[in-house]
Amino acid sequence: EVQLVESGGGLVQPGGSLRLSCAASGFTFSSYEMNWVRQAPGKGLEWVSYISSSGSTIYYADSVKGRFTISRDNAKNSLYLQMNSLRAEDTAVYYCARDPLDRWGQGTLVTVSS
Amino acid sequence: DIVMTQTPLSSPVTLGQPASISCRSSQSLVHSDGNTYLSWLQQRPGQPPRLLIYKISNRFSGVPDRFSGSGAGTDFTLKISRVEAEDVGVYYCMQATQPPPPMYTFGQGTKLEIK
Numbered sequence: 001e002v003q004l005v006e007s008g009g010g011l012v013q014p015g016g017s018l019r020l021s022c023a024a025s026g027f028t029f030s031s032y033e034m035n036w037v038r039q040a041p042g043k044g045l046e047w048v049s050y051i052s053s054s055g056s057t058i059y060y061a062d063s064v065k066g067r068f069t070i071s072r073d074n075a076k077n078s079l080y081l082q083m084n085s086l087r088a089e090d091t092a093v094y095y096c097a098r099d100p101l102d103r104w105g106q107g108t109l110v111t112v113s114s
Numbered sequence: 115d116i117v118m119t120q121t122p123l124s125s126p127v128t129l130g131q132p133a134s135i136s137c138r139s140s141q142s143l144v145h146s147d148g149n150t151y152l153s154w155l156q157q158r159p160g161q162p163p164r165l166l167i168y169k170i171s172n173r174f175s176g177v178p179d180r181f182s183g184s185g186a187g188t189d190f191t192l193k194i195s196r197v198e199a200e201d202v203g204v205y206y207c208m209q210a211t212q213p214p215p216p217m218y219t220f221g222q223g224t225k226l227e228i229k
């Protein structure tokens with residue numbers, strides 16, 4: 001069974017940093033492209049970042065470019081999102097999702113507030 | 115960027131009756147490879163999104179056949195032939211045709227509720 005389990009969310013002050021992780025199982029992680037998608041409280045979905053299976057191709061939404069860094073460790077079946085210079089508008093549930101968004105984790109909540 | 119517009123934003127439906135959601139894109143979603151990367155997601159209350167339909171009309175694994183997708187170019191529709199209680203939630207269309215970034219663009223979501 002495909003499983004994606006996010007962790008690392010929490011409360012952080014504006015300007016702070018967090019690192020999200022996503023542990024994958026039940027499929028050959030190294031063969032799949034991966035994404036982060038977020039959802040602000042009560043709002044719709046926003047794609048955040050993409051990484052190819054090898055990690056050689058990466059894309060970011062304009063809203064996070066220069067502040068967030070996506071990475072992966074295929075040996076550990078894990079996906080990461082390093083989030084720096086966090087803002088109140090980054091408050092959201094962050095989902096990792098297998099490309100083409102056919103499998104999703106349960107999400108981890110990031111709250112940016114003083 | 116391509117903008118995805120869904121109508122209606124809210125849809126009260128009687129159990130057992132059909133439901134329909136429309137999605138319009140600001141540009142054609144026909145990719146240079148000939149495919150149209152238009153998908154539909156379902157998000158039940160308190161749950162993560164779930165893929166229902168991909169490439170306009172293909173049901174994802176485990177999706178009941180009461181769900182169907184249709185359309186072409188810039189106009190697409192998700193239909194539920196007979197609404198069941200478990201279908202309550204928010205439905206999103208999304209496109210992946212535009213060269214990234216962004217990889218994906220979503221509609222605003224349509225809330226399906228039971229009358």
